[in-house]
Amino acid sequence: MSAKRTLHEDWTVTGDPGAPVAVTATPAAVPGEVVADLLAAGLISDPYTDGAERDLAWVGRSDWTYRTSFDHQGDWDGIDLVFDGLDTVARVSLNGTVLGETANMHRRYRFDTRDAIRQGANELEVHFTAPYTYAEAQRDRLGDRPNAYPEPGNFIRKAACDFGWDWGPNLAGAGIWRPVRLECWDTARIEEVVPRVSLEDGIGVVELEVRLKRAAETGVVLECAIGRNSASGDGHFVAEANVQVPAGSDTATVRLEVDAPERWRPHGYGRRTLYEATVAVVAGDEVLDSWERRIGFRTVELDTEPDADGRPYRLKVNGEPVWIKGVNWIPDEAMSGRIDPARIERRLRQAVAAGVNYIRVWGGGVYESEAFYRICDGLGLLVGQDFAFACAAYPEEAPFWSEVEAEARDNLARLAPHPSLVTWTGNNENLWGWHDWNWQDRLGDRTWGAGYYHDLLPKLVAEVDGTRPYWPGSPYSGTRELHPNEQAHGTVHIWDVWNELDYTHYRDWKPRFVAEFGYQAPPTWATVRRMVTDDPLTADSAAMLWHQKAQNGQAKLQRGLDAHLPPVRDFDDWLYYTQVNQARAIRLGLERFRSLQPYCTGAIVWQLNDCWPVTSWAAIDGEERLKPLWYALRDAFAERLVTFQPHGDGLNMVVVNDAAEAWNGVIGFWKCNPEGRIIGRALVQLEIDARDTAVLELEPGAIPKDGEFLVTGREDFPRAAWFTKEDKDMDWPKARCTTEVAVAEGGVAVTVHAESVLRDLCLFADRLDPDALVDKALITLLPGEHATFTVTSDAIAASPELRQALTAKPVLRAVND
Known part of the structure; x- marks a missing residue:
């Protein structure tokens, strides 16, 4: 038999005596890490706000010691301390006895405690060496090597981004970052099970590689089974096998076969059928240890x-x-x-x-x-x-x-x-x-x-x-x-x-x-106001720049604005236009x-x-x-996609059907002038097989001329568009619309009726309620069309003032507003 208990309670953390902030027996979270512990104790400012991150460089250059105590009772053949993750260079001690040392965040560790553990109260300590101390020492010993960033993260088996990235902060601290537990066992326990799942001529094969740890030379039996998945099954096993592991042997391979199993399929390709695989180690009538995981039958090939x-x-x-x-x-x-x-x-x-x-x-x-x-x-x-x-x-x-x-x-x-x-x-x-x-x-x-x-x-x-x-x-x-x-x-x-x-x-x-x-x-917007308190708030204010980690990032954003969009008048424009540009860039790609x-x-x-x-x-x-x-x-990423793509001097309509069914239907598209007046129409009859693509070359007369644009109808696929000029050069009329606001279940429905072209219409409800959700964005409407935005927010629904604010800038935006 075995007993397992987590050791996540009553931890404290203590820092170096000479560190800029005195940290003595401060409550610590496990699983967790030291920066969050310091923040929870009020010893540091929030590293996510303004430039506070820069003041925490000392954390990664300090040693940290985590301590807790726990009670233990009973005699067992094996008593192991198991860490699923230690970040990173650690010395683990129990009652003053060093159990072992680690230098890898990405591994699990198990320590035998039988020579150190006591009946009753036990003191557990995990001392972490500063990651910079270790990494720089290894760099000095082995010789420097190139790194995209001027940090020693390649000389320690720790997440590279902990040392900062072009989107992330440098908070390279330490901690017991994944669960820790005490595992007690008698006779034998499971060291590891590796299930190799395959399909052979329609038969599901599960080959279980089992490794045991023994404390006694006693034969044991592995009782292995595959159970039906909970969605369609009745709890019965679909395959079983018992294997005798004689004394003196620590490994076994068990093969189980499932006749015609239901397959696990990716999202969009069918059901995700899962089965339960179980292994029990049995001696006589006693279950000594067990293992179980969900598995799925499917094949994978990389051509x-x-x-x-x-x-x-x-x-x-x-x-x-x-x-x-x-x-x-x-x-x-x-x-x-x-x-x-x-x-x-x-x-x-x-x-x-x-x-x-x-x-x-x-x-x-x-x-x-x-x-x-x-x-x-x-x-x-x-x-x-x-x-x-x-x-x-x-x-x-x-x-x-x-x-x-x-x-x-x-x-x-x-x-x-x-x-x-x-x-x-x-x-x-x-x-x-x-x-x-x-x-x-x-x-x-x-x-x-x-x-x-x-x-x-x-x-x-x-x-x-x-x-x-x-x-x-x-x-x-x-x-x-x-x-x-x-x-x-x-x-x-x-x-x-x-x-x-x-x-x-x-x-x-x-x-x-x-x-x-x-x-x-x-x-x-709500996140910007969480991360910076600059006043006035501008694209280049101090804290905004601190939260831009990419090399020349602001200049690259501005290059994109200059190429595509009208001049920025204020921060609200900058925020909206840069977000629109990001969305357009990735959709185009x-x-x-x-x-x-x-x-x-x-x-x-x-x-x-x-x-x-x-x-x-x-x-x-x-x-x-x-x-x-x-x-x-x-x-x-929609299953059915229509896109206009340049081809030489012409223009193609490419229709992609990634659905499991054929696409038989009609696509309508219109040629419009800048005011949104339709000056040409076309219909295309489609017959596209499942998971297939069609390319249609547009007739010269259907291709828009300078200042005109193409749009598809608003059908059961995302609207496709092709513009002959950038917004900054397009002779758009000033955006005109009427709006209706109605309280709906869980929030508010905002209907926008276009009286002019509305280009990339967005509703930023987080400006009114940081928790608000909106169901759509980036909607282009022609005159006479409408769109309804569903805003999920109890706060906005309850406030007439907030509901009214949904229909005005800077909440409701269009590029040509």
Whole structure:
């Protein structure tokens, strides 16, 4: 038998005596980290507000000691202290006896306590060495290596973004960041179970690799089973097997077969059927230990065989190609203790609501939690997990090689049950960095990580997992002989547009698969007011600039405004216009890439989420609010998409049907003058197969001339438009409309009747209630049309003054207002 109890209560944290802030036996949260503890104790200012982050550099250069006490009773063969995550360089002591030391945030740790634990009260201490102290010492020992940022994060196995990024703060602290527990057991316990799930000629095969830890030379039995999923099953097992593990043996492989299992399918491709896999260790009539996880039967293939055009990167699930509608994922909070399963589920449901079917877990963060993957399993979100390397050269010498091997083995085993996990990738941008970022001369003959990406990691993926494809890097062209960001081969990152060019240059690219591309904008109004107290508030006020981490970020935003939109008159204009520009840039890029399918097989937007309030590439800001980009993603990722695409001197209408059913119908589109008067009409009869694309070349007479524009009707797909001039040059009439406001269940309905063209109409209800939600944004209306915005907000519904404010600037905006 066994007993497991969490040790999350009554922790304190103490800092260095010479630190700028005296921290003595301050209450601490576990799981959590030290910055949040200091903030909760009132010892520091909120690092998310104004420039307070800059005053916390000392935290990452200080040692920290966490302590708690717990009571223990009873005699057991084994008594283990188990940490699911220690951040990062720690010494663990129990009653003054050192149990062990750690130097890797990305691993789980187990310590045998039998020589140190006492009956009754026990004192547990975890001492953390400052991450900068450790990393800088390793850098000095091994020699410096290139990093995209002037930080030593590549010399410690800690999330790279903890040391700051071009969207994130530097809060490189310490803490017990994942659960800790005491596990007591007799005779034998389960050390690890790795389920390898496959399909063989319609038979579901689950091969369970089981490792045991023994305290007695006693034979045990493994009772293994696969149970029906809760949605359709009756609780009966669909496969069972009992295996005798004789004394002296610590491993066993158990094969179970399920006849014609229901498959797990991605979002948009059918049901997400899950089964329960269980393993029990039994001696006589006693269950000594047990393990259970949800699994799913599905196949995954990555087609990268060269073709006449280069090398594709095509993901197939259950034999069917899936066009990847993806977003990049970073840690959802800079203070990790604030991330709970409910928050993760909110974020992932927001992704699904935007039409996303794929999450790339970026390599500068962490290997995501069980909760993250469990939720993705249930939602049908495909996940690509990077190994934890990003934008830097990493040493391969001791102790790093063995640490990387241990963390890879641990996470490959931990995440193996999850059907949502479909690919492993070796790193983020390090292969690209070696080619293009002036690394080679600076490195000389020093290691930089190639041995991990090309040798160690693919070997471990095959050995530990064996069911999922591996790709050496993002970007990567499939062979070391090619430049890693060659657009005709494999995966690419597109950053020349944001860094150097106008966003219309996305149309210059013809990629096989886009793993990163993005465009910035500030967060929502309510989040801006949370992050800065500047008065007056301007785009270049001090705190706004502190919350812009990208190199020349404000200048790049201004370049985009100058190219497309009318002159900015005040901060309200700047906020609205930059958000509109971000949304337009990403929608233009996504429509370009979707119009290239099946040549192009997917696009992953940088990025879904933020970890604090900041001007960034995110669609959902650090306070969990939807930016206009989120609504643009929902349109651009819609199952049925119509887009106008330039082709030579002409114009094509590209119609994409990503639905499981054929699309048979009629599309109407109109040619209009700047006043919105219709000066030409056309109808197109459609017959498009499921998961197919049609390209229609427009007749010369249907193509708008200078100052005119095209729009489709408002049908069961997002409205498509083509403008011959930028808004700054378009002879738009001043926006005119009438409005109606009505209290509805849970909020307010705001109906806008257009009397002129209304370009990219948005309603920013968060200006009136920070918790308000709006169901749509970026709506272009012609004269005589109307749109109804549903605002979910009890506060606005209850206030006549707030309801009236919904219909005026700066809440209700159009580009031509």
